[in-house]
Amino acid sequence: MTETKGVARAHLVEYCDQVLQTDKFRDYCPNGLQVEGRPQVKRILTGVTACQALLDEAVAWEADLVLVHHGYFWKGEPGPVTGIKRKRLKTLLSADINLLAYHLPLDAHPEYGNNARLGRLLGIEIQSGLEPGNPLSVGNLGVLDKPLTLDEMAARIEKVLGRTPQTISGGQRPIHHIAWCTGSADRMVEQAQALGADAFLTGEISEPVVHFAREAGIHYIAAGHHATERYGVQALGEHLARHFGLEHRFVDIDNPV
Structure with a gap:
């Protein structure tokens, strides 16, 4: 089996930003790299929302990068890093996992x-x-x-x-x-x-x-x-896997809303 060589995180993020034209959108959150992890990416785990359950899957799978539609740092949310926010960020930082999120650019x-x-x-x-x-x-x-x-x-x-x-x-x-x-x-x-x-x-x-x-x-x-927003992040993850020769896995964390 051929080992995955991976891609530099900076190159992957730059590519996504260009493909999704993030600079043309006025959004409610930052689009692109939200949490910095290891500089080389071989495994991408995708999901709709960067909830704790998705992060736990990323750690278990030893993902290098988590790609989501709903990330963090929304306008108007409390600033202090406490409680749930602290636990989520600690999970990412402790495992050295990158968090990449695209909201309106991924919708459009x-x-x-x-x-x-x-x-x-x-x-x-x-x-x-x-x-x-x-x-x-x-x-x-x-x-x-x-x-x-x-x-x-x-x-x-x-x-x-x-x-x-x-x-x-x-x-x-x-x-x-x-x-x-x-x-x-x-x-x-x-x-x-x-x-x-x-x-x-x-x-x-x-x-x-x-x-x-x-x-x-x-x-x-x-x-x-x-349910209506499960498919964009999957498509982008699959494209990145093909384009850069990466491993990709989509995890659907059940949400009835």
Whole structure:
């Protein structure tokens, strides 16, 4: 068996930053290297969120780098390194493991992004961004491979994602044009309706959008924040493994939300 040579961490991070165009996004957290570990990377472990369970898997697998969609240091979070934050950072630093995180840039990427990957899995052809005129739109508008009823679309989502989505009916209209944005993007249903979409798909739902969907006549589908955002980080991890000749493993830490 050929031994993996690995890649310099600095080179890998620079490559990711360029591919995801991180300098073009205004985000709620720092994108890129969040915690510095060993300088050489051979093993990448990917996951949706840098929770303690994922870090424990990384230590057990002897990963050199953890790549996630939800990392640390969010705007408005408490600054002191205590409690859960201390334990997580201690785990990474004690094992000399790098933490690499990409939020909005990973949502929006046309090839490795959460939205692009989810659309492909659900048989949706992307037509445009959900934010007209914005080449970095984090949501999309597309067309299904065939028109479906709301129940049929829910069944397709359940089959692909392995969980039953919550749906709000916007009437009897079939779903042909659909807008979607993974994660937490409930208020973007208004943009979807303005663009003429028959349905809007995201991860979460809030009380006001139930009434909006019913009154505006647009179907609303909440398929899970975690469930809709599992695919971008996997795609990026697989790409990095191929590109640099690395070992890659995705770990899905169960999250019902």
